Every structure is written in structure tokens, then in C-alpha cells.
Amino acid sequence: xxVARMELKAATGIRRQASLKxxxxxxxxxxxxxxxxxxxNCRPQELSQISAKHARMLVRKWVGEGKNVAYMxxxxxxxxxxxxxxxxxxxxxxxRALLREIGSEEVLLREPEPRNLEAAGLDPEDVFRRxxxxxxxxxxxxxxxxxxxxxxxxxxxxxxSKSHIGDKLVVLQGAKGGRSRFIPITTDEQRDLxxxxxxxxxxxxxxxxxxxxxxxxxxxxxxxxxxxxxxKKAGIYQGGPLGITPHCFRHEY
Numbered sequence: 001x002x003v004a005r006m007e008l009k010a011a012t013g014i015r016r017q018a019s020l021k022x023x024x025x026x027x028x029x030x031x032x033x034x035x036x037x038x039x040x041n042c043r044p045q046e047l048s049q050i051s052a053k054h055a056r057m058l059v060r061k062w063v064g065e066g067k068n069v070a071y072m073x074x075x076x077x078x079x080x081x082x083x084x085x086x087x088x089x090x091x092x093x094x095x096r097a098l099l100r101e102i103g104s105e106e107v108l109l110r111e112p113e114p115r116n117l118e119a120a121g122l123d124p125e126d127v128f129r130r131x132x133x134x135x136x137x138x139x140x141x142x143x144x145x146x147x148x149x150x151x152x153x154x155x156x157x158x159x160x161s162k163s164h165i166g167d168k169l170v171v172l173q174g175a176k177g178g179r180s181r182f183i184p185i186t187t188d189e190q191r192d193l194x195x196x197x198x199x200x201x202x203x204x205x206x207x208x209x210x211x212x213x214x215x216x217x218x219x220x221x222x223x224x225x226x227x228x229x230x231x232k233k234a235g236i237y238q239g240g241p242l243g244i245t246p247h248c249f250r251h252e253y
Contacts, residue, residue, distance in 0.1 A: 026078035033075055036061060048086040050079065052093055059098045063107060069095065073121030081123045095121050096243050116251035120243045124252065127242070130234045137200075138230040142249045144197065147190050148183050149253030151176065152246055156223045160197035169194070 030047065037043040037050075040057050044050055055076070062072050073095055083091040099105045117124045124146065132139040141155045148169055150158070157173035164170075169183040169190075185191060228237070228246065235241045236248075 026081070029075050029078045030082065033058065033079055047079075047082060048088070050083065051091055052098075055079075055092045056098055056102055059095070060102045060104075063099070063102070063104045069107060070119065073119065077118065077121045077123065080121070080126075084123060084126060089126070094241060094243065096241065116248050117244065118252075120248065122242060122244065127234075127236070127244075131231070131236070134233045135230045138227060138234075140193075140196070140200070141227070142246070144193055145246075145249035146252035147187075147193050149250045150183075151250055152224060152227065153220065156220060156227065158197070160194055160201050164194050164198070 034043060034047070036058055037054060040061060042054060042057060044054070058075075059072060062075075076092060076095060080092045083089070093101075096105070096108060099107055117127055128139050128143065131142055144150055144155050144158070145152070150171070154171050154173070154175055158171070159173075162170075163172060164185075167185050169185055171181045171183065175181050185194070231237060231246045232240070236244055236246055238245050
């Protein structure tokens with residue numbers, strides 16, 4: 001069907017396509033949406049014809065049925081990805097905006113903050129594109145956080161050439177509690193990202209430049225502030241329109 005033909009990249013967005021299980025799951029969720037639209041007597045002839053009006057009607061129905069935020073995000077995510085693939089990236093607004101439009105934003109107050117992009121109802125590639133439009137280097141660092149489960153401090157202090165040892169990424173600086181840790185390298189996506197990071201490290205001061213010499217804490221603070229500033233420009237901050245913070249990327253791992 002249509003989902004089988006869609007270009008669905010895995011969360012890190014590097015080469016590997018989404019699994020058959022993910023595609024099957026997306027198809028089931030889209031079938032639920034079709035059934036709900038039929039119940040509302042507003043099913044379009046083609047899924048690609050779905051608009052923000054349909055999304056508002058669906059959310060109003062789900063709120064009336066007492067569905068929680070996780071349920072609604074779980075259904076809207078494949079619908080949004082389908083419409084992006086159909087060339088309609090703005091057809092389905094974010095859930096927060098939809099709830100606000102129907103006067104039910106209080107539903108969000110009963111839910112915990114999402115820990116990753118999928119839980120927030122977001123397509124990782126859409127989020128990465130938003131960041132890339134602000135700063136490609138910031139986007140790449142977010143991809144590293146997603147691929148290796150790195151914290152903000154860890155990715156900012158990472159020296160790819162020193163940290164890549166065999167089949168492990170050794171986090172030497174920035175780790176919680178000051179302790180180094182080992183992250184297994186098991187996928188082609190991780191290897192591709194590391195090789196690109198090494199090339200960037202050789203060509204720019206964006207990687208491996210913080211070190212532990214005099215003034216490293218001040219340099220780290222400036223780097224964190226800049227990354228948070230760039231993330232905010234992309235709509236990624238506490239209470240922002242996307243409902244996520246920079247820390248959500250590490251939970252993609």
C-alpha cells in the first residue's frame with residue numbers, strides 16, 4: 001500500500017530505512033485514523049487529502065473519548081510523516097497547537113513531558129531539518145546525541161578521533177559524575193556519523209576544541225549557551241512549540 005512506498009528513514013536519518021515492523025505499525029495506526037474519520041462522516045477519498053481541519057476533528061473526537069496525549073501523538077505521527085512524504089509538510093499541526101485551537105490545551109497538563117521525539121509525535125527527520133535550517137553543525141551534534149545517547153555536555157566535549165576506539169565510543173569528558181563510559185558501536189549509521197565527525201574535527205574547531213586546559217569550564221558554558229540558543233531558534237526548548245528540549249535527542253538511542 002501507500003505506507004510500503006513511503007520513504008521512512010530510521011530515527012538517526014542515516015541510510016537505514018525504517019523496519020518492516022515500523023511500516024506495519026504505521027499502517028495499523030493509519031487504519032485507525034481512517035475508521036475515526038468514517039465515524040465522523042468526513043473520510044476523504046485519499047489520505048493525501050487530509051488537512052488541518054480533519055486533524056482538529058480527530059483530536060476533538062479523541063479528547064471527547066478521554067484518550068490521553070500519548071494515544072493522540074501515536075496516531076498523528078504516521079499521519080504527519082505520510083503527508084510530509086506527499087509534499088504537504090504543514091497539513092497536520094503539532095498536537096499542542098491542535099489542542100489549543102479546540103480549547104482543550106489543559107489535556108497537556110495531565111501528561112508528563114515526552115522523553116523522545118516519537119513520544120512527542122514528531123518525525124525525527126522533520127526536527128533535524130528544522131535545526132539544519134538554523135545551523136548544520138548543531139543539527140549534526142543532535143544526530144550524534146540521537147545515535148549514541150550522548151548528553152549535551154558529552155557531545156560538546158567529544159573528540160571523535162580520540163574517542164573512537166575499536167568498536168566502542170569512549171566518552172572521556174562531560175559524562176555524568178565525571179566518569180568515562182563506553183558506548184558500543186553496532187550499526188552502520190553510527191560508523192558513518194563518526195567518520196563524518198572526524199572529518200569535521202579535522203576541518204573545524206567545532207569538535208574536540210574544549211579540552212581540559214585553562215578556561216575549559218567557561219568554554220563549555222559558552223558552547224552550551226550557543227547550542228541552546230540555536231535550538232530555541234529551531235523551536236526546541238522548554239515550553240516551546242514542539243514540546244521537546246535538547247535533552248530529548250539522547251533518548252532516541
